[in-house]
Amino acid sequence: MLRKAERRAPVTPLRRLSGQEWAGMEPTWREAKVGVIDAALSRATARPSGNWYVVAASRDVRAGTPFGTTVAGVELVLWRSPSGELHAGPGACPHLGADMSTAVQSGCELICRWHGLSLGPSGRAGWRTLPTFDDGALAWVRLDAVGGEEPTDAPILPTRPPLDESLVAVASMVGTCEPADVIANRLDPWHGAWFHPHSFADLRVESAPGREVSEEDDHFDLRVAFRISKNWGVPVRARFTCPEPRTIVMHITEGEGAGSVVETHATPLAPHPDGRPRTAVVEAAIAHSPRPGFAQARRVEKLVRPAMEWAAKRLWTDDIEYAERTYAVRAARRRG
Secondary structure, eight states, X not given: OOOGGGOOOOOOOXXXXXXXXXXXXXXXXXXXXXXXXXXXXXXXXXXXXXXXXXXEEGGGSOTTSOEEEEETTEEEEEEEOTTOOEEEEESBOTTTOOBGGGXXXXXXXXXXXXXXOEEXXXXXTTBOXXXXXXXSSEEEEEOHHHHOSOOOSSOOOXXXXXXXXXXXXXXXXXXXXXXXXXXXXXXXXXXXXHHOTTTEEEEEEEEOOOSSOOGGGOOEEEEEEEESSSSEEEEEEEEEEEEETTEEEEEEEEETTTTOEEEEXXXXXXXXXXXXXXXXEEEEEEEOOOSHHHXXXXXXXXXXXXXXXXXXXXXXXXXXXHHHHHHHHHHHHHHO
């Protein structure tokens, strides 16, 4: 047993913030160079995707309940076999176009409610299933006709902590913008403390890639405190990378939760009737920590996960506005 003098106080991740008022913070507009952000975005959007698109959280596609959506203008239905295997196919019945998301599932088959046509993993003439991938957090579909790239067997995923040892939360929102506007938002880390003072404090971008940079050095490094209250926060170091054109990842590299990731995926949907684009932001937070308290939090994941998703949606309420404004300004310039 440790003697009294040898006992150590429990280490807390909380640190007192600088207390600097919003209007008194150091401006970051000089650092947030348009050329740097645009160059990083160009490199990201030029990377291959293998034609894979995030559809939803894995848990949103449940066995026995078909899941309907539209990705890049393609109407889809996703479902799971009784064993849990993920399947996807066209969202319209090949007979008379009924919505297959309203079908009744029987075993591995979807039975159309209009005339009883059964459709399953083997497909049929005029209705072929599509490649899918379930990474444990997210459900993906491969659309080769849309992506037009060399297809890959699986999506390009970032390094993650083990899902069975992590807290996983997935939040989704929709904005009137293009996927590139969502990625560009995250490639501008300088806006964090200014635009989200309720969530971030003491943010400093420590390194940013130049306009020409090697693949190995193509990342943004920053330190930031996740605000807990007005005067207290959890400081970390983080790195932003883009593994593929519609994904940007924040890796926690130092501090509380090192190894955790936040993946932001941008999926094009069906456009508005007037042709303006719509994009879904699907953000997966995969939190990991060696602290004993984290294991306890995992035991009550159903209570913790909604709070994590609320925090993500709070940020994206702001950032959807940012992305939509970015798109609107660009669209106006095109018209002009």
